[in-house]
Amino acid sequence: MRADTPEQLAALASPCEVQGVQLHLDPIRTGAWNLERTTNALSSAGLPIISAMMTMQGEDYTTLESIARTGGVRPDSTWPANLGAARANAAIARRLGVDLVTFHAGFLPGANDPERAHIIDRLTQLADVFSAQGVRVALETGQESPAELLALLSEIGRDDLGVNFDPANMILYATGDPVASLESLAPHVFQIHIKDADPPPAPGRWGAERPAGEGSVDWPAFFRVIEDRLRGVDLVIERESGDDRGGEILGAARLVRRLAPSLVSCS
Numbered sequence: 001m002r003a004d005t006p007e008q009l010a011a012l013a014s015p016c017e018v019q020g021v022q023l024h025l026d027p028i029r030t031g032a033w034n035l036e037r038t039t040n041a042l043s044s045a046g047l048p049i050i051s052a053m054m055t056m057q058g059e060d061y062t063t064l065e066s067i068a069r070t071g072g073v074r075p076d077s078t079w080p081a082n083l084g085a086a087r088a089n090a091a092i093a094r095r096l097g098v099d100l101v102t103f104h105a106g107f108l109p110g111a112n113d114p115e116r117a118h119i120i121d122r123l124t125q126l127a128d129v130f131s132a133q134g135v136r137v138a139l140e141t142g143q144e145s146p147a148e149l150l151a152l153l154s155e156i157g158r159d160d161l162g163v164n165f166d167p168a169n170m171i172l173y174a175t176g177d178p179v180a181s182l183e184s185l186a187p188h189v190f191q192i193h194i195k196d197a198d199p200p201p202a203p204g205r206w207g208a209e210r211p212a213g214e215g216s217v218d219w220p221a222f223f224r225v226i227e228d229r230l231r232g233v234d235l236v237i238e239r240e241s242g243d244d245r246g247g248e249i250l251g252a253a254r255l256v257r258r259l260a261p262s263l264v265s266c267s
Contacts, residue, residue: 072106142169168195212252
């Protein structure tokens with residue numbers, strides 16, 4: 001929501017008809033935000049922190065090529081800093097009472113890529129860091145197909161490492177149909193983003209994020225999968241573009257209540 005202070009975040013989120021927030025940990029880790037001040041502001045607004053996220057350092061989302069090169073845990077140049085940030089963020093998550101932290105792993109190497117074992121080792125190290133603080137980890141979808149992510153999760157084989165499912169990212173990266181992808185990944189889904197998008201205009205280009213309900217996600221079918229298989233999993237509205245994020249987050253909350261009211265009552 002582009003808030004500069006915890007108080008501003010609370011003020012921006014309060015009118016959005018949400019039951020909690022997913023909090024970015026890095027501003028607390030760097031000292032830009034004070035932990036106690038953050039918890040006080042959100043608590044006073046009646047907004048519990050239901051999960052948290054961290055950003056891997058050095059990521060460049062300018063183009064698909066740049067994020068493939070710099071994203072997640074793949075670059076050697078940023079790995080030491082990212083591992084150190086994860087240790088600090090895990091301790092912060094524990095202090096906040098948060099049991100789930102999400103992040104992008106980056107574009108995953110294929111089964112025959114010699115770099116694959118390297119990436120699996122790094123993801124295992126991160127899972128160990130967070131597990132030591134009683135925190136689960138979820139990899140956000142989008143930069144790989146569901147089959148590729150399923151294969152990776154099976155290879156690592158941890159109950160505390162799962163998926164933060166983002167339907168819009170599947171469209172933005174052209175990596176799979178959101179409804180079919182959610183079906184296949186359901187046993188591993190720890191959290192779901194409510195986010196919408198339209199597909200790329202051409203191969204190698206970005207798709208376009210849209211307000212929920214105005215893009216290409218088939219929300220009735222998407223919510224049916226959640227109602228059938230993922231009741232109790234938190235739905236977190238994410239809006240990363242646009243000039244009226246508060247209004248569009250409110251619209252997304254109302255979309256969920258209109259199309260799947262039973263999911264709100266059990267969250």
